[in-house]
Amino acid sequence: MTIAIIGAGNVGGALGNNWAQKGHDIVFGVRDPKAEKTQALLKTIGGNVKAATAAEATASADVIVLSTPWPATEAAIRSMGNLRGKVVLDATNPLTRGPEGIALEIGHAISGGEKVQGWAAGASVFKTLNTTGFGNMANPVFKGVKSVMFVAGDDAAAKPKVMALVGDLGFEVIDAGPLRSARLLEAHAMLWIDLALVRGQGRDFAFGILRR
Numbered sequence: 750m751t752i753a754i755i756g757a758g759n760v761g762g763a764l765g766n767n768w769a770q771k772g773h774d775i776v777f778g779v780r781d782p783k784a785e786k787t788q789a790l791l792k793t794i795g796g797n798v799k800a801a802t803a804a805e806a807t808a809s810a811d812v813i814v815l816s817t818p819w820p821a822t823e824a825a826i827r828s829m830g831n832l833r834g835k836v837v838l839d840a841t842n843p844l845t846r847g848p849e850g851i852a853l854e855i856g857h858a859i860s861g862g863e864k865v866q867g868w869a870a871g872a873s874v875f876k877t878l879n880t881t882g883f884g885n886m887a888n889p890v891f892k893g894v895k896s897v898m899f900v901a902g903d904d905a906a907a908k909p910k911v912m913a914l915v916g917d918l919g920f921e922v923i924d925a926g927p928l929r930s931a932r933l934l935e936a937h938a939m940l941w942i943d944l945a946l947v948r949g950q951g952r953d954f955a956f957g958i959l960r961r
């Protein structure tokens with residue numbers, strides 16, 4: 750599958766590398782495809798990996814992944830052109846810096862995922878790949894146990910493909926329901942961030958599902 754990853758930073762780089770090792774073709778959509786750091790990333794990953802503008806990357810892709818900083822996300826979506834009929838995985842979190850440090854900018858009554866759906870007219874948006882750190886996206890397996898990744902989205906026909914793609918990374922994948930569940934997943938992401946960056950857990954932990 751050809752996956753366009755918009756934003757080639759911590760998250761985009763980790764996802765691109767992991768999916769490329771699983772045989773997917775990756776095209777990063779970036780503002781400057783020739784930038785030294787982007788070229789260095791392509792070299793590190795190897796395989797069938799390219800960089801292009803966001804519009805070029807999305808035109809030929811089966812699936813698009815958004816991994817841009819929240820304040821840049823609307824502009825990044827606009828720069829992709831017509832997204833009608835495209836499947837978009839939204840890995841962003843609507844973060845801001847509040848009086849008590851890093852926090853969600855919105856929540857409860859609306860989510861970043863639903864805002865992304867509003868900006869990406871006609872696309873099928875799924876909230877996923879936002880609830881754990883980029884290091885865990887590179888390697889989601891802990892001592893042989895898969896950490897969990899949720900997928901929330903309204904397009905029932907496209908959801909199995911999205912869940913399979915997230916599963917290819919090595920996660921246990923759970924259907925979290927409609928896109929409005931992004932409100933829960935973004936709060937869940939905030940819990941991971943708070944535990945990792947404020948409460949001393951560090952980045953090398955993840956949530957999992959236990960069953961009897």
Ligand SMILES: NC(=O)c1ccc[n+]([C@@H]2O[C@H](COP(=O)([O-])OP(=O)(O)OC[C@H]3O[C@@H](n4cnc5c(N)ncnc54)[C@H](OP(=O)(O)O)[C@@H]3O)[C@@H](O)[C@H]2O)c1
Nearest residue numbers: 756757758759760816817818819821825841842879882883
């Ligand atoms: N870091 C994590 O562990 C983590 C985990 C889960 C979710 N997230 C979420 O994932 C998103 C990305 O986080 P990150 O840590 O990967 O950030 P990052 O390392 O700062 O990378 C962001 C990337 O987005 C690019 N970008 C900015 N504006 C763009 C535009 N208009 N078009 C295309 N690309 C653009 C940047 O490229 P330039 O070099 O051109 O600026 C950069 O490559 C955020 O929304 C974050 O909340 C992060």
